[in-house]
Amino acid sequence: MDEEPIDTLNVIPFVDIMLVLLTIVLTTASFIATGRIPIALPQTAHAETNKQKDKTIELAVGGVIYFDGEQVTKDTLTEKAKDLAPETSFLIRADRAIQFQQFVDVTDVLKQLKFTRVAVQTQNAAK
Template sequence: MEDKPFESMNMIPFIDIMLVLLTIVLTTSTFIASGRIPVHLPQASGSALDKDSNRIIEIDAQGRVFLDGKAIAPEALPVATASFPKSTPFLLRADKTVQLQRFIDVADALKQSGFSRVAVQTQQSGRP
C-alpha cells in the first residue's frame, strides 16, 4: 500500500478552533476593561460594602471628583444632587493619596444637602 501525498489540507477544524479562541479572548477582555476610574482605596480592618448603594462619588489621585462616573466640580455637587431623594445612599470612594481637605469638602457638601446615608469604601487590610 502506498500513501498518497497530501493534495490539500482540511482547514475547517483549524477555523473552528480559532473561532473558539477568539470567543474566549473577547469574553475575557470585557472583564479586564471594566472602565472604572482608577482609585487606590485606603485600608481598614473591616470593609463592608453596602450592596444597595446606587450613587457613587469618586475622588481620584489628582483630586478630581466624579459623580456616577462623570466629572463634576466639588462646588457643583449640591446642585447635581438636588434632584435626588434625601434617602439616596451614596458610596464615597477616595484615593488614599488624595488630600484630606478634598475628601472633607465632598462629605460636607453631601451633609449640607441633607444626605445621611453616606458610606466610605475601603480595602480590607492584610492584618488580622
C-alpha cells in the same frame, strides 16, 4: 465565749454564682462577636425588593471628583445631588493619596444637602 473557728466553707452557692456569671458572659460574648441577634426571617414566594443603587462619588488624586462615573466639580456635584431624594445613599471611594480636605469638602456638600446615608468604601489589608 466559746467560738469555734470555721473549718469548712460551703462552696455550692459560689459555684452557682460562677455558673450564672459564666452563662451571662458567654451569651453576651457571642452577641458582641456577631454584632446582631441571629433571627430567621419569614420568607415569601413573591417578594419584591426595592433595592436602591448607591450613588458613587469617587475622589481621585489631583482633586478630581467623579459622580457616578462622570467627572464633576464641587459646585456641579452640589447641583446634581440637590435634585436627589433625601433617602439616597452615597458610597464614597477615595484614593488614599488624596488630601483630606478634598474628602471633607465632599462630605460637607452632602451634609449641607441633608443626606444621612453616606458610606466610605475601604479595602481589607492583605495579610
